[in-house]
Amino acid sequence: MNSLFGRLSWSDLTLLDFFENPSVDTAVASTASWMVVIGAILVLGWITLTRSWGWLWREWLTTVDHKKIGIMYMILGFVMFARGIAEGVVMRTHQVTALNGGFLSDHHWAELFSTHGTVMIFFVAMPFITGFMNYLIPLQIGARDMAFPMLNQISLGLTATGAALVMASLVFGPFETGGWTAYPPFTGAAFDPGPGPDYWVWAIVISGLGSMFSGMNFAVTIYKLRAPGMSYMHLPVFCWTALCTSILLTFAIPPLTVAGLMQGLDRLLGFHFFTNDLGGNMMNYANLFWMFGHPEVYILILPAYGIYSELTSTFAAKRLYGYTSLVWATMSIAVISFCVWLHHFFTMGQSPTINAAFGIATAIIAVPTGVKVYVWMATLWRGRIRFTTPMVYMAGFFILFTIGGFSGIILANPAINYQVHNTQFIVAHFHNVLLPGLLFAIFAGIHIWFPKAYGFRLEESWGKVTAILWIAGFSMTFLPLYVVGLMGYPRRSSAFEDPAFMPYMIVSVIGAFTLLVAFAGLVGTIWVSVRNRDRLAVPLGDPWDGRTLEWATPAPPPHWNFAVIPEVNARDAFAIEKVEGRPYVVPDRYRDIHLPPNTMAGFMCFLATTGFGFAMTWWIWWLAIVSALAVLVWLIVHSLRDHPHVVIPAREVHRSNQAWVEAIDLATPVTRDDESNERNRGYAATDMAEAT
Amino acid sequence: MSNAKSLNVHPGMNLGYGEGEHEAEVKVFGFWVFLMSDLVTFGLVFAIFGTMTGATAGGPGPHDVTNLTSVSIQTALLLGSSFAFSWASLSMKYHEGRWRTLFYLSFAATSALGFLIVEGLDFMHWIEIGAVPQRSGYLSALWALVGLHGLHVAAGLLWVGAMTAQILIFGLTDTVKSRVTRLGLYWHFLDIVWVGIFSMVFLAGIA
Numbered sequence: 001m002n003s004l005f006g007r008l009s010w011s012d013l014t015l016l017d018f019f020e021n022p023s024v025d026t027a028v029a030s031t032a033s034w035m036v037v038i039g040a041i042l043v044l045g046w047i048t049l050t051r052s053w054g055w056l057w058r059e060w061l062t063t064v065d066h067k068k069i070g071i072m073y074m075i076l077g078f079v080m081f082a083r084g085i086a087e088g089v090v091m092r093t094h095q096v097t098a099l100n101g102g103f104l105s106d107h108h109w110a111e112l113f114s115t116h117g118t119v120m121i122f123f124v125a126m127p128f129i130t131g132f133m134n135y136l137i138p139l140q141i142g143a144r145d146m147a148f149p150m151l152n153q154i155s156l157g158l159t160a161t162g163a164a165l166v167m168a169s170l171v172f173g174p175f176e177t178g179g180w181t182a183y184p185p186f187t188g189a190a191f192d193p194g195p196g197p198d199y200w201v202w203a204i205v206i207s208g209l210g211s212m213f214s215g216m217n218f219a220v221t222i223y224k225l226r227a228p229g230m231s232y233m234h235l236p237v238f239c240w241t242a243l244c245t246s247i248l249l250t251f252a253i254p255p256l257t258v259a260g261l262m263q264g265l266d267r268l269l270g271f272h273f274f275t276n277d278l279g280g281n282m283m284n285y286a287n288l289f290w291m292f293g294h295p296e297v298y299i300l301i302l303p304a305y306g307i308y309s310e311l312t313s314t315f316a317a318k319r320l321y322g323y324t325s326l327v328w329a330t331m332s333i334a335v336i337s338f339c340v341w342l343h344h345f346f347t348m349g350q351s352p353t354i355n356a357a358f359g360i361a362t363a364i365i366a367v368p369t370g371v372k373v374y375v376w377m378a379t380l381w382r383g384r385i386r387f388t389t390p391m392v393y394m395a396g397f398f399i400l401f402t403i404g405g406f407s408g409i410i411l412a413n414p415a416i417n418y419q420v421h422n423t424q425f426i427v428a429h430f431h432n433v434l435l436p437g438l439l440f441a442i443f444a445g446i447h448i449w450f451p452k453a454y455g456f457r458l459e460e461s462w463g464k465v466t467a468i469l470w471i472a473g474f475s476m477t478f479l480p481l482y483v484v485g486l487m488g489y490p491r492r493s494s495a496f497e498d499p500a501f502m503p504y505m506i507v508s509v510i511g512a513f514t515l516l517v518a519f520a521g522l523v524g525t526i527w528v529s530v531r532n533r534d535r536l537a538v539p540l541g542d543p544w545d546g547r548t549l550e551w552a553t554p555a556p557p558p559h560w561n562f563a564v565i566p567e568v569n570a571r572d573a574f575a576i577e578k579v580e581g582r583p584y585v586v587p588d589r590y591r592d593i594h595l596p597p598n599t600m601a602g603f604m605c606f607l608a609t610t611g612f613g614f615a616m617t618w619w620i621w622w623l624a625i626v627s628a629l630a631v632l633v634w635l636i637v638h639s640l641r642d643h644p645h646v647v648i649p650a651r652e653v654h655r656s657n658q659a660w661v662e663a664i665d666l667a668t669p670v671t672r673d674d675e676s677n678e679r680n681r682g683y684a685a686t687d688m689a690e691a692t
Numbered sequence: 693m694s695n696a697k698s699l700n701v702h703p704g705m706n707l708g709y710g711e712g713e714h715e716a717e718v719k720v721f722g723f724w725v726f727l728m729s730d731l732v733t734f735g736l737v738f739a740i741f742g743t744m745t746g747a748t749a750g751g752p753g754p755h756d757v758t759n760l761t762s763v764s765i766q767t768a769l770l771l772g773s774s775f776a777f778s779w780a781s782l783s784m785k786y787h788e789g790r791w792r793t794l795f796y797l798s799f800a801a802t803s804a805l806g807f808l809i810v811e812g813l814d815f816m817h818w819i820e821i822g823a824v825p826q827r828s829g830y831l832s833a834l835w836a837l838v839g840l841h842g843l844h845v846a847a848g849l850l851w852v853g854a855m856t857a858q859i860l861i862f863g864l865t866d867t868v869k870s871r872v873t874r875l876g877l878y879w880h881f882l883d884i885v886w887v888g889i890f891s892m893v894f895l896a897g898i899a
Binding site: 147148212216217219220223224225250251253254255257258262265266269270271272273275277278279280281284288291632635636639640642 | 717718719721722725726728729730732733736737740743744747748749751825826827828829830831832833835836850854857858861862871
């Protein structure tokens, strides 16, 4: 029995911890564990009861449609976000009891900050931005799909594998305790024989490969599949940021993969890359990890900048001010992001010259970021701003992200960095850039593009309240950490002794619960909007007087995106069409459209790599071999069969496009004043004196 | 000749008319992007090796693991394999039939298999003299770098097998040609990496 399940045994089941050893600590762990199991059973049962398996399989799990894959990324991100938030709230609650102790064990606390970081970066932020890029890139550049639709599905499968492994660690055995960076030798076999670090290694390596493939796919799509006439300087800004992110993904994920696999070799086969003895060198890990880790910061934030750029120009009803400088700023950030990684370990003892060089590079990256902030401000300046939900997020972003940016410049100075290194100041800083920077952009983006994806808007009143809750919750939770950081409170510490920290901890925990309510507000927004979807419907596809090509399609867009591939001759292609008074052109002639067929490649990869990752974590060698062979054999068999394209007949394209154009002809355009009420059916009036 | 040129969007292929060209071009370009990323991976493993050349911890060092005769044979075999692949690509481009291409592919495959066998013999020798990766940081890095390259070659061999089957089943269709072109890029890329290994790991090791 033992060999069949490797080193996995009954005692690794976290479900039973509480019953074996009842305490608050095990109650938290076992509850989380049961929530995963019961949640999974409920979801599977619900799908079975509603007889949705066939639909799920045909429409979602085997689809290669970039729009649906994008939506699945977002759903994955949301599920993991629920876990990440819950962990954050548990951690804040522990901190408020942590004066000379706390209700969690030290080990459990360490697991929490490790999973929270891992989940939030790799399985919330990454799926969110990948989801957005998947959904938007082909629509914005006037393409039918990604350059490699099947690879796109496989990337999603690999990302889901990572998430599945991290979720499995809630049920089977402990997770790693060395933070999201998993520094060896602390996470080496000598200190921690497992399985926690193994979960981390395989979740990160496998999902990392998925991200790398996504990056290549996006880059090639933008390079090669732009609509005729769309030169690089005609690209929508979001696509520019997506392109830079893709380049970063292509070059920055390999260091992570290499670091992860070397860590795996150290742990499994006794290699000596990062060990303490026999010539191992932990600094190599720090360098490799942050060679990935710092560009990763910009992988996440650049698409968010793209969203803010589209947001300001759309909701201020103005052309983006300084497009060219924004493009240059984006490119500069992408390049400089590779020259700053060492600031993550200023205090590890390299020469002052090296520290100075990386300190200067770090400070320099604030310049193009500053350019962007001014570009957005100038775009809003004298615009006719509609203070809808996305603008509320934008307002919060402007103030809070600037604070976070300034604290980053402070940290870029090695001398100051020595003082605050490894304190809560750092925790405050990176939450300060990632929450208002990345998450606010995601939420704003959801409000903007949700109607495109589903054909109905989100409820404004709920959206605004939720946005304000996020802003307030963020401020209360993380701004106090700057103060306790300066007072000398170390990060990752499960307890503290100075009673002076207490008031800040109390504010912080109240903030954490506010964030929990804000998350509920997000769910509530979607729930209420789904119920009122008829009132909020915008089938005509352009509810915000949009400027880029995705708004020139119905909502939701047909599988093939565009009836005919549009010709482009300027920036903001759709806005120009509207200026020239010829949007929604009916083509002279419709053609058959060829689309790639559905495939189970991604799902196969998900199953096999999840089996592989789990097997490598628990040393179930037969399963590892079977899973690896399954992928290989399946790929070869797949390549030996013919996969004819699906053909959408011209007749069908004609019918669908004609119906939409006729519906627009019958509708009356709504002005911006009616944007948030039920007269907005997705046909926006354009005031081009303002718009251009 | 000018006619032949106009038919060739991508210089490595001869795809005929129509939509197929653009699609193939996108795919080959995509594969270049993958190779760039793979090059970064190799570059990093090289870099790690570079930092660990001195970390022998009293165990076997470069002089003990370098057998120049064996390395020369491996080099000849791998370069020969790459050369044979060029002939396979050329015959795919200029000849209609599939057999000539398959003939050269079989040379490329046999030669690469020979490379792997000789490399395997080296590995066995290293194990005999105790130069196992568990012995020191230097040996870990050595095994990782040379082994990663060997794994790439083995994967390439599997790919050659799959392509042989595809050529037999489908003939030299546009899809198959595009795939063989990408495999060719991969094959020559491995050659370049090997040149790096043989100069930086073995020659520089004993210099």
